[in-house]
Amino acid sequence: MAGGIDALVVGAGVVGVTAALALQERGLQVMLLEQNSVAEGCSFGNAGLIAPGAFPLSAQYRLTDLPAAFLKSNSPAALDWISTLRLLPWGFLYAKATRWDKVRRDTDLLHDLCRDALRSYEVLLGSDLPQISRRGYLTIHLSSAELEKAIHVNSIRTSMGLTVRMLVGSEIAEFEPALKGVAAAGATLVDGAAHIIDPAAFVKCLANVFVRRGGSVSRDRVQALRSKKSGEVTVYGDLETYSPRTAVLTTGAHANQLLADCDHRIPLVAERGYHLELDVEPGFIGGPLAIPGLGVVLAPSARGARITGISHFGSPGLRARPELLLSALKRARKVLPSLRVRPGFEVWSGERPATPDSLPIIEQIPGYRSMFVSCGHGHLGVTLAAISARILANLVRGNSSNYAAQLSSQRFASN
Numbered sequence: 001m002a003g004g005i006d007a008l009v010v011g012a013g014v015v016g017v018t019a020a021l022a023l024q025e026r027g028l029q030v031m032l033l034e035q036n037s038v039a040e041g042c043s044f045g046n047a048g049l050i051a052p053g054a055f056p057l058s059a060q061y062r063l064t065d066l067p068a069a070f071l072k073s074n075s076p077a078a079l080d081w082i083s084t085l086r087l088l089p090w091g092f093l094y095a096k097a098t099r100w101d102k103v104r105r106d107t108d109l110l111h112d113l114c115r116d117a118l119r120s121y122e123v124l125l126g127s128d129l130p131q132i133s134r135r136g137y138l139t140i141h142l143s144s145a146e147l148e149k150a151i152h153v154n155s156i157r158t159s160m161g162l163t164v165r166m167l168v169g170s171e172i173a174e175f176e177p178a179l180k181g182v183a184a185a186g187a188t189l190v191d192g193a194a195h196i197i198d199p200a201a202f203v204k205c206l207a208n209v210f211v212r213r214g215g216s217v218s219r220d221r222v223q224a225l226r227s228k229k230s231g232e233v234t235v236y237g238d239l240e241t242y243s244p245r246t247a248v249l250t251t252g253a254h255a256n257q258l259l260a261d262c263d264h265r266i267p268l269v270a271e272r273g274y275h276l277e278l279d280v281e282p283g284f285i286g287g288p289l290a291i292p293g294l295g296v297v298l299a300p301s302a303r304g305a306r307i308t309g310i311s312h313f314g315s316p317g318l319r320a321r322p323e324l325l326l327s328a329l330k331r332a333r334k335v336l337p338s339l340r341v342r343p344g345f346e347v348w349s350g351e352r353p354a355t356p357d358s359l360p361i362i363e364q365i366p367g368y369r370s371m372f373v374s375c376g377h378g379h380l381g382v383t384l385a386a387i388s389a390r391i392l393a394n395l396v397r398g399n400s401s402n403y404a405a406q407l408s409s410q411r412f413a414s415n
């Protein structure tokens, strides 16, 4: 039995690796367990954006908008129909999250968290922070209706303290030359946004820093958890049994599997997202480029660029449908005809851990004083990982915070 561990973090995606670093920073001896390799889950292939602000999904879609979005053949949203019944409780909480006062509060909280996001990485990593580009985040508005909507959204962003610039005409291609010749009604540039080029390499680099600072990473799949009233924890892996002082679950969209051992369940579904490598040169685009009218984001990658996107909802483990992204690529080619699949590459997909209000769940597992969970980061795992790690590590050390109070799963019981 492996002992002498202060904190065992299960799951080495971006949320787990940053949590391990933050616990280590507080003087704990930390072990990170991962069933595959570091960053092979959802954290492998995202768009790499560290957003300075964000809106919950409930601000964009009412529950009644969703069936039409799921049924439209050219929609970026899809439902795994086999999962429908199991998604109903989540859908009920999502409907509650679309109430205007709740949307307002969640938008405020998301913006507060995002505002601290980049700084939290800097504090956690110091001079070990891998390269992060800070070029801003561009969104293209293809029609005047989209532009009008963007003007309204931008006024909210400005009221939240963000700096936003509207680009028109030739200014768009001056900022992003790949857009030369694209007929756009306008574009929004959000200052303060940062991005990473290779999300998997970024998380692996963070894991290496964790090891250099004295942490250990092991490959094992956790099958079960047990905790006594005294607080003693036992974690059963395929290969070993662990007896840490504290266990932290950062198992992404699959968190409920292990939480079941603690008779705890959180409202979490999988929102599968996709990416595909494009046959373009490095530098084709300078930073992430959202085209909401097509439901895609183009993101720089180590090889050139990727097309990313799609919100495919279902139970964790839902079957992937690569054709959803291929059809998005077809739509994107109407705007940027040079976009082609890089030979030898196939569609990748990963399960975003999605809560009904687009906010993560960070909490001590009710009734278990030595067990914690941090998951549900949805579209914002890279953005919110370091600040979530700080909130979690403080909680483990017995210091709750205003953030921790708002991010407990109790919020779903109380409103």
Ligand SMILES: Cc1cc2nc3c(=O)[nH]c(=O)nc-3n(C[C@H](O)[C@H](O)[C@H](O)COP(=O)(O)OP(=O)(O)OC[C@H]3O[C@@H](n4cnc5c(N)ncnc54)[C@H](O)[C@@H]3O)c2cc1C
Binding pocket: 010, 011, 012, 013, 014, 015, 016, 033, 034, 035, 036, 037, 038, 039, 040, 041, 042, 043, 044, 045, 046, 047, 048, 049, 050, 051, 220, 221, 222, 223, 250, 251, 252, 253, 254, 258, 272, 273, 274, 275, 308, 309, 349, 350, 351, 352, 353, 375, 376, 377, 378, 379, 380, 381, 382, 383, 384
């Ligand atoms: C297409 C796409 C684009 C995105 N773009 C962005 C973006 O631009 N900016 C942003 O902030 N976010 C973005 N995201 C979201 C972001 O990628 C996720 O929120 C984030 O990766 C979630 O991280 P995680 O660590 O919680 O989960 P994961 O990365 O899935 O990590 C969980 C880990 O736990 C492990 N695990 C599970 N069960 C066990 C077990 N029993 N034993 C041991 N290990 C276990 C898994 O193997 C996995 O490695 C995007 C996502 C997608 C899909």
